Amino acid sequence: MLQFSKFQTAAILGLILLGALFGAPNFLSENARNNLPGFLPKGTINLGLDLQGGSYLLLGVDTDKVIDDRMKGLMLDLRREMRPVRATGRERIRFDNLVYNDQSGVVSLRVANEEDINAAADRARDLTRGGALGLGQRNYVVSVNGPAINVAITPEARRFFSNEAVRDSIEVIRRRIDPAGNKEVAIQPQGDDRIVVQVPGDDDPEALKDLINRTGQLTFHAHDPSVSVQDAAAGLIPPGRILVPFTESEGAGQPPLVLEEDPIITGAMVQTASAAPNPDGAGFQINFSFDSSGARRFADYTRNNIGSIFAIVLDGEIISAPTIQSAITQGSGRITGNFSAIEAADTSLLIRSGALPAALQTLEQRSVGPELGADSVEAGAKALIIGFIGVIIYMVVSYGRFGVYADIALIANIVLIAGALSLFGSTLTLPGIAGIVLTIGMAVDANVLIFERIREELRNGKSPINAAEVGYDKARSAIIDANITTFLAAIIMFQLGAGPVRGFAITLAVGVVTSVFTAYVLTRLFAGGFLLAKRPNELKL
Amino acid sequence: MYLKLIPDDTKIEFTKMRFTAMVLSALLIVGSLVALFTHGLNFGIDFRGGVTIEVAGSEPIDTGAVQNAIADLQLGDVKVQEIQDFAGTDKAVIVFIEQQEAPTPDGTEAQEVVADANEDAQQQAAAKVQEALRTLLGDDIEFRKIEVVGPTVSGELVQKGAVAVVLAIGMMLFYIWFRFEWQFSVGAIAALVHDVIITLGLFAVTSLEFNLAIIAALLTIVGYSMNDTVVVYDRVRENLRKYKKKPLAELLDISINETLSRTIMTSVTTLLALVALAIFGGAVLRGFTMAMIWGVVIGTYSSVFVASPFLLATGVKRDWSKQSVAATP
Numbered sequence: 001m002l003q004f005s006k007f008q009t010a011a012i013l014g015l016i017l018l019g020a021l022f023g024a025p026n027f028l029s030e031n032a033r034n035n036l037p038g039f040l041p042k043g044t045i046n047l048g049l050d051l052q053g054g055s056y057l058l059l060g061v062d063t064d065k066v067i068d069d070r071m072k073g074l075m076l077d078l079r080r081e082m083r084p085v086r087a088t089g090r091e092r093i094r095f096d097n098l099v100y101n102d103q104s105g106v107v108s109l110r111v112a113n114e115e116d117i118n119a120a121a122d123r124a125r126d127l128t129r130g131g132a133l134g135l136g137q138r139n140y141v142v143s144v145n146g147p148a149i150n151v152a153i154t155p156e157a158r159r160f161f162s163n164e165a166v167r168d169s170i171e172v173i174r175r176r177i178d179p180a181g182n183k184e185v186a187i188q189p190q191g192d193d194r195i196v197v198q199v200p201g202d203d204d205p206e207a208l209k210d211l212i213n214r215t216g217q218l219t220f221h222a223h224d225p226s227v228s229v230q231d232a233a234a235g236l237i238p239p240g241r242i243l244v245p246f247t248e249s250e251g252a253g254q255p256p257l258v259l260e261e262d263p264i265i266t267g268a269m270v271q272t273a274s275a276a277p278n279p280d281g282a283g284f285q286i287n288f289s290f291d292s293s294g295a296r297r298f299a300d301y302t303r304n305n306i307g308s309i310f311a312i313v314l315d316g317e318i319i320s321a322p323t324i325q326s327a328i329t330q331g332s333g334r335i336t337g338n339f340s341a342i343e344a345a346d347t348s349l350l351i352r353s354g355a356l357p358a359a360l361q362t363l364e365q366r367s368v369g370p371e372l373g374a375d376s377v378e379a380g381a382k383a384l385i386i387g388f389i390g391v392i393i394y395m396v397v398s399y400g401r402f403g404v405y406a407d408i409a410l411i412a413n414i415v416l417i418a419g420a421l422s423l424f425g426s427t428l429t430l431p432g433i434a435g436i437v438l439t440i441g442m443a444v445d446a447n448v449l450i451f452e453r454i455r456e457e458l459r460n461g462k463s464p465i466n467a468a469e470v471g472y473d474k475a476r477s478a479i480i481d482a483n484i485t486t487f488l489a490a491i492i493m494f495q496l497g498a499g500p501v502r503g504f505a506i507t508l509a510v511g512v513v514t515s516v517f518t519a520y521v522l523t524r525l526f527a528g529g530f531l532l533a534k535r536p537n538e539l540k541l
Numbered sequence: 542m543y544l545k546l547i548p549d550d551t552k553i554e555f556t557k558m559r560f561t562a563m564v565l566s567a568l569l570i571v572g573s574l575v576a577l578f579t580h581g582l583n584f585g586i587d588f589r590g591g592v593t594i595e596v597a598g599s600e601p602i603d604t605g606a607v608q609n610a611i612a613d614l615q616l617g618d619v620k621v622q623e624i625q626d627f628a629g630t631d632k633a634v635i636v637f638i639e640q641q642e643a644p645t646p647d648g649t650e651a652q653e654v655v656a657d658a659n660e661d662a663q664q665q666a667a668a669k670v671q672e673a674l675r676t677l678l679g680d681d682i683e684f685r686k687i688e689v690v691g692p693t694v695s696g697e698l699v700q701k702g703a704v705a706v707v708l709a710i711g712m713m714l715f716y717i718w719f720r721f722e723w724q725f726s727v728g729a730i731a732a733l734v735h736d737v738i739i740t741l742g743l744f745a746v747t748s749l750e751f752n753l754a755i756i757a758a759l760l761t762i763v764g765y766s767m768n769d770t771v772v773v774y775d776r777v778r779e780n781l782r783k784y785k786k787k788p789l790a791e792l793l794d795i796s797i798n799e800t801l802s803r804t805i806m807t808s809v810t811t812l813l814a815l816v817a818l819a820i821f822g823g824a825v826l827r828g829f830t831m832a833m834i835w836g837v838v839i840g841t842y843s844s845v846f847v848a849s850p851f852l853l854a855t856g857v858k859r860d861w862s863k864q865s866v867a868a869t870p
Contacts, residue, residue, distance in 0.1 A: 050825075058694060060660070064653070205687055206668060361660050365667070365689040372595070372685040379823030387817030391810050397544045398806065431754055434818055434826055438761065438833065441814030442768075445807040449772065452803040459549060478775035481720055482768040488712050489764030493757055496705045501757045508761065541543070 002469055002528030012525055015517075016412050019419030026418055045421045048429035048503055051377050053370030054200035055208055060361040061169050063162035063193045067153065068102050069358075070161060074128070074140070074151065075100050075107050081123045082109075093120050097148075105158070107151045114147045121149050162193060165357040170195055173360075175353035176211050195360070205367040215315050215359050216350040218267030220298075221259035223309040223321070232258050247317040247337075257321060259311050264301050269294025273351040275344035278336055284344035286335040288351065295331030303327035314347065380433035387437045388414075395444055399451050402541055405526040406447040409518040413443050416514040417507065426510075429503030439511030445482070446519035449475040455541050464539035465531050472524055479520060487512045546809065547802040555797045555845060556790040556853060562846035566735060573742020580745050585752030586688050588702070590640035590695035592667045595624065595686035597633035598678050604634055610677045611636060616666050624824060633685060636674075640692060641666045660691040702756040706737060709763045717767075721774055722858055728851030729770045732843040736766045736836060743835050754829040762836030765811070769804060769844035776800050777852065781859060789857065793849050801845075808841045 004012070025033050026044045033042050049056050075098060084092040094112040101108070111120050121144050128140040128151060139157035143150045153161075170187050177199060178185045186198040199208060224241055232243040237258070245256040273288040290298055301310075302324050311321040312335055320335045339347065392410065395403035417436060421428060454471035462470065490512065493505035531539075586593045596602070608621045618639035623632075643658035667689045674682065690698075710733050717726035737759055744751050776796040784792055812834065819830040 060693070062657075205684075206671065209664070361657055361691075362664050362689070363660060363691045364694040365664075365687065367684070367687040369683050369685040371597070371683060376823055376825060379821060379826075383818045383820075383822040383826075386821055387814035390813040390817060394544075394810060394813060400543050403543075430823075430825055431757060431829065434822065434829060437814045437818050437822075438811070441811035442765070442807070444810050445768070445803075448803050448806045448810070452800075452806065455549070455802075456799065474779070478772045481771040481775060485713055485716060485767035485771060486761075486764035488716065489709050489760045489767075492705050492709045492712065493760045496701055496753075496756065496760075501753050504754075504757050504761075508764075 002465065002472070002524065002532060004525055004528060009525060012521055016415065016522070019412075019416035019514075021419070022423045023415050023418030026422060041422070043422045043425055045418065046425060046427045047373075047377070048427045048432065049198060049200060049366070049373075050368050050430050051373045051380075051428065052200050053368050053373035054198065055203065055205040055365065055367040057197040057199075057205075057209065057212065057362060058190070058364035059169075059173075059195045059197060059212065060363050061162075061166050061193045061195060062358040062361065063165055064102075065358045066161060066165040067105065067158055068100075071100050071102075071105060071107055071153065077127055078107065078109055078124060078151070081127050082120065093123070095120070105153055108148050109151075110148045117144060117147060117149070124149050124151055159192075163189075166193060166195060168357050169360065172216070172353050172356050173197060173212055176216075176349060177208060179349060179353070194363070201370070205365065209362060209365070211346065211349070213360055213362060214350055215356050216267070216353060217315055217355040218270060218351050219263035219313045220265040221261075221263050221311045221313055222301075222305070223311055224258050224260055225309075227258040229255050229258060232256075244311065244313055244316065244318050246321075247314075247319055257309070257311055257318060259313070263313075264310065265290070265294050265297055267351060267355055269297070270351055273348040275339075275341065275348045280336075283337075284339040284341050285337075286339070286344055286348045286351070287332065288335065288348075289332035292331075295329075298331070298333070299327060299329040303329075314350070319347065376430045380430055380437075384433060384437050384440075388440055391440055391444060395447075399447075400540055401530070402447075402451055402454075402523075402527060405523045406444055406451070406519070408526065409447065409522045410440065410443060412522055413511070413514050413518040414440070416518065417510055420510045420514065421507070426506050427503055428507070431501060432503030432507045435504040435507030436511060439508065439515060442486070443511065443515035443519060446475070446479045446516060447523055449478055449482075450520070450523070451541060454539075458539060458541065464536050467539065468527055468531055472520070476520070479516060483512050483516050545802070547805050549802075551798045551801055552794070553798060553801070554794055556793050556850060559846065559850035559853070562850070566843075566847060569739050569742065570735065573738050573745065576742050576745035580748070582741070582744055582751040583748045585750040586637070586690050586695075587753040588695055588699045588751070590663065590690045590692050592638040592641075592663060592670060593635065593686065593688040594638075594667065594670055594674070594684060595633060595635045596674050596678070596682050597685050598682045599632075601632040602634050602678065606677060607634055607636065607674070610673050611638070611670060614666075614669050614673055616641060616669070635686075636670060638666055638670060640690075640695070656693070660693065663689050663691045698753060702753065705756060706759055706763070709760050710734065710737070713763065713767050717771070717774075721778060724852055724855040724857050725774050725777075727855055728848045729767060729774070731851050732770055732840075732848035733763055733766055735843050735847050736762055736839050739839050740832060740836050744832070749828050749831060752828065754826075755832050758829050758832035758836065761833060762840055765837060766840030766843055769807075769840055770848040772803065773797060773800050773844055773849055777849070777857075781857065785859065789853055793852060797845055797849055804841060804845065808837055811837050 022041050022043070025036075025042050033044070036042055079098060082093040082095055084090055093116045095109050096112050097108075097110040099108055109120065109124070111117050121142060124142045128138065128142060137156065139154060141152050141154055143152070166189050170189065173187055173195065174185070177183070177197070184200055186196070188196050190196050197212065221244070227238060227241055229243070231237070232241070233256070237243060240261050241258055242261045243256050244259050246254045269290050271289050271291045273286055275284055276287055278285040306324050306326060309321055309323050311318045313319070320337045322336070392407045395406045397403070399406065414436070417439070450471050453475045454467045457467035457470045458464065487509055490505045490509035494502055494509070604621045604623055608619065611619045611621065616638050620637040622635045622637070624635055641659070641662035643655065643662040667687060671684065671687070710730060713733060714726050714730050717729045740759060740762060744755065773796060776799055777793060780792050780796050815830055815834050815837065818826060819834065822830060
């Protein structure tokens, strides 16, 4: 029990050295870390946002809206499919009802003449053939019910498009908050329709939310001067026309405009956008350029509509409504609103990054300023050191030589925890520090169990070596059972989720494992070495 | 000789004190339940939703003025608290706003629309409070902490927290059952439920903020209390093998006394670490540390006075030489 082979001893000490190696980078300056030779580990423990400052945002993606949009698009396609095509000799199929029910998620079409039902169903099937899911999988199910055709999205397709919306949103968010790709932002999906955004540093959380929460849907619309704004405001608006207000910053007092609903050009055709000072006046402007199809459309439109107004609409508000002076054929243009430098920069970033598939809802926000974070690190470190010293002294006072062994084990324990956290790239939070402090208090428990047991055996008249043998042996089952229960609690805590609590669960779980190893194995190495070498007749404990 | 808090060979008759302990525990539990039902827990933002903003300025901040300025925004219940800073140099206050509800003028909106509006309302309230604080205190202030929790997340956290505590206790039940016998697991669970209720009671009585960190503390307490109980049980099991004929009460007393020194020793080292956290760990961790300190004391008490006497009531299997024999009364 007390004897270790050379191999075992080397393995134990090697493991601790390995922990030290992985933990060491945490104590070096960044410069020193970068100068380390390549074979040495450089990973450090990540500080959580509560320690380094930063913002955590939990966003909800409106996946239902994404599906609704898709089904409404399908409804328009279905309408087109019922029209005649002269080239192929396809005839018109008349229908008297085409609706989308957003509760059931079904588009239904009722044909006027029931004999057309099969032809209509075939066209619907052709339209919805194939899909994003792969071979043999259909995105939609077409069913015939009397004179009606129902097109429903399959659950698989619904999930696929929802996930796609989440993935696309993540990409758009990344382009917006980290356009240069050099920040340590973490953007991850959570569950089916959520995104977690973590941005370290002292960025203003309000500005961050503004940047993320805007959909960024840019469209160019033709103005329709034939409809009066008063009529439109009163609800007398012809189909295919919309009444759109100016943005607040743009148009104090400007009346809204009636625009054609179908855009001339969408933001997807905009290739670049950048902010620049307005050379003709005060303020800033946004320069943009189209891709080839956008450029062609814009050239055609401006050539045919010289003298009329068109509107540039961002997220349902007009940011600019210039009059067309001449045909714009070079495929680029500028938006000269009443922009400040920041507005111009933000808006051009928004245009550049593309539109979100659906608006994002902020469900939870937690921001910590860097100063509070630094204070927390300081407080946590202070508590850690003082708790550590307190326990170390107390162990020596209580167990003498064996207390020193336990203290060495405790130090090795801290080294191993630091090494393990660095190795896994775990995030250390303030509760995580609390977890380490608590581990220090509880880690000595295994040694206390063993030492108390040895004392007992000594009192029963056993020789020191014998007492130590029995002590380590008999304490084992209690140590294992007791630590497994704490470990189980830590696992449940980890499942509980939220960042800081997770940090606590991780350090607690890691601490349990390392403390059992250091307290049970490492102290035994020292105690055994001492007892077997000196073979004392009496043991003070 | 080295420091010993507990003398060798104590022979305290713990099982004789079990009736006194039972009365004490019953009083504490009833008191806790009464406090929980009458006074309730002071749920923090994690579980209740709403907005918390901590703001620090270079000048001392007049809490009354802040209170008035925020109250003018008509955001419902407002609480403004002064913060004792670590260094004590800069002045900070923390503002709590209760969960906002979006106005529903005609009640005809679809459920999702209302839910979205409610989430938005939290964000708008947070923005308004920041604006009001800037207007009142000038631009030379720092928002040290901003937390906004909407109704969806707060609802989920309540559920998750409750499930986690119940799940933890359930897992312990099965683990002890698996490692010992069902009588042991009944006693251990009684002790755990006892600890959790009395810790909740502390939070109801003191109105300390009850948040997610406290759930973490409760789970740690469950782990710690279990740890203590298991050590005693392990010795009980060992002694059951050793003394086949000894009356159970006497055997329990021997086991508790033999492990008493360890029980106290570990409690002291854990408390040493916790007290360091409570004094130096800063305001953020204070609630958590308080819960833990209380939990360690209660957990130590319960493993001696609750978990073990339960074995007397249920009886245990006496013959541990044959593993397959079922429990005998």
